[in-house]
Structures are given as structure tokens and as C-alpha cells.
Amino acid sequence: AQSVTQLGSHVSVSEGALVLLRCNYSSSVPPYLFWYVQYPNQGLQLLLKYTTGATLVKGINGFEAEFKKSETSFHLTKPSAHMSDAAEYFCAVTQTGANNLFFGTGTRLTVIP
Amino acid sequence: EAGVAQSPRYKIIEKRQSVAFWCNPISGHATLYWYQQILGQGPKLLIQFQNNGVVDDSQLPKDRFSAERLKGVDSTLKIQPAKLEDSAVYLCASTLISTTEAFFGQGTRLTVV
Numbered sequence: 001a002q003s004v005t006q007l008g009s010h011v012s013v014s015e016g017a018l019v020l021l022r023c024n025y026s027s028s029v030p031p032y033l034f035w036y037v038q039y040p041n042q043g044l045q046l047l048l049k050y051t052t053g054a055t056l057v058k059g060i061n062g063f064e065a066e067f068k069k070s071e072t073s074f075h076l077t078k079p080s081a082h083m084s085d086a087a088e089y090f091c092a093v094t095q096t097g098a099n100n101l102f103f104g105t106g107t108r109l110t111v112i113p
Numbered sequence: 114e115a116g117v118a119q120s121p122r123y124k125i126i127e128k129r130q131s132v133a134f135w136c137n138p139i140s141g142h143a144t145l146y147w148y149q150q151i152l153g154q155g156p157k158l159l160i161q162f163q164n165n166g167v168v169d170d171s172q173l174p175k176d177r178f179s180a181e182r183l184k185g186v187d188s189t190l191k192i193q194p195a196k197l198e199d200s201a202v203y204l205c206a207s208t209l210i211s212t213t214e215a216f217f218g219q220g221t222r223l224t225v226v
């Protein structure tokens with residue numbers, strides 16, 4: 001069974017501040033991990049993914065995430081928040097050989113000018 | 114490259130009525146998914162197709178929901194009869210068989226009154 005827990009349904013940061021969105025996963029097999037972003041009234045857009053190899057993954061718009069097996073975590077970070085980063089962010093997990101995604105409940109990021 | 118197309122974007126119906134949603138995946142994507150996203154929650158898989166065959170429909174409420182992908186390209190999701198708790202955004206996504214990156218449509222927002 002797989003699941004994802006996102007800590008903090010709402011996160012607010014000032015423009016230019018560090019963004020940290022937390023994600024912990026549970027998986028009985030090596031996971032594939034994803035971060036998606038959803039803007040209002042839009043579908044989900046892939047930010048980045050971890051499948052195998054390097055544990056620090058860089059994505060679009062300056063975001064990155066680090067897979068930490070010992071902590072079962074895949075937290076999303078960005079050094080400097082921009083107003084355009086305000087959106088809902090979802091962490092998701094799947095397993096090798098499968099494609100269906102199990103999503104967390106999402107974190108709404110607000111960027112304060 | 115055209116993205117995943119969904120229609121309609123919005124739909125309001127009364128409970129006990131029926132409704133249908135349409136999805137056209139990215140050309141060449143053999144795998145198609147329907148997800149249900151209830152307000153404040155992450156998307157939840159309803160059904161997964163590979164070509165015109167069902168891979169996983171374990172979370173589909175089969176007493177009222179049905180889906181088909183007759184020619185292995187576009188797909189229709191139907192609800193009959195609708196309940197108030199079916200109010201949600203219905204997202205369609207597609208992938209190539211060999212990849213893990215899912216591309217999402219903009220979704221159909223269903224309101225059942």
C-alpha cells in the first residue's frame with residue numbers, strides 16, 4: 001500500500017523567502033515520487049519527479065526536492081519565493097511498474113508581497 | 114503538442130440526473146486515467162485504461178459511475194444518477210506506457226444541487 005502525507009494544508013511565505021513544503025510517503029516497495037502544482041481552475045502540472053538515481057531532483061520554476069529514504073521524505077523547496085508561485089502543491093507516489101498516482105491532500109502556498 | 118482535452122469545463126446538474134464527461138488524451142498516449150478531486154482533497158484515481166482495456170477500476174463506484182474507451186483513444190465518464198457528494202473536479206490524465214509522467218487536462222468541475 002502507498003500513501004502520502006503533506007504536513008500543513010496552508011503555508012504562507014514572504015516574497016523572496018525560502019519555500020519549504022513537506023511530504024512524507026509510505027510505500028512497501030521503492031517509490032517513484034512526484035510534485036505537481038495546480039493553479040486555480042487548472043489541471044495539474046508536473047514540477048519534478050524522482051524515480052531512481054540522484055536523490056536531489058531539480059524541476060521547473062526553480063523548485064527542487066530531495067528524496068530521503070531514511071526519513072521517508074520528499075520535501076519541496078525553492079530558495080526565493082515569487083508571487084507567481086502562489087498555487088496548490090500536491091505530492092504523489094507510485095511504484096515501479098505502475099502509473100497510477102496516490103496524491104496527498106495538498107498544500108496551498110500563499111506568497112505575501 | 115496538444116495537451117489533454119476535456120469537456121465541458123463546468124457542469125451544474127440536479128441530484129438524480131445523469132452527466133457525461135469527455136476526454137481526449139495526448140496523441141499516442143496509450144494509458145488514460147480519470148481522477149476525482151473533491152474540494153480540499155488530492156485527486157483520487159477512479160479508473161485507469163490501457164488502450165481500450167481497463168487496468169484498474171477498483172475505486173470506481175460502479176453502481177453509478179461508468180467509463181469507456183472504446184477505440185483506445187478518447188474516453189467518456191458517466192454518472193447516473195448523480196448524488197450531492199459527486200460534486201468535484203473530474204480530471205483526465207494520460208501517459209505513454211513506458212513513462213511515469215502523467216499529463217493532466219484542465220478538468221471538469223461538476224456541481225450537483
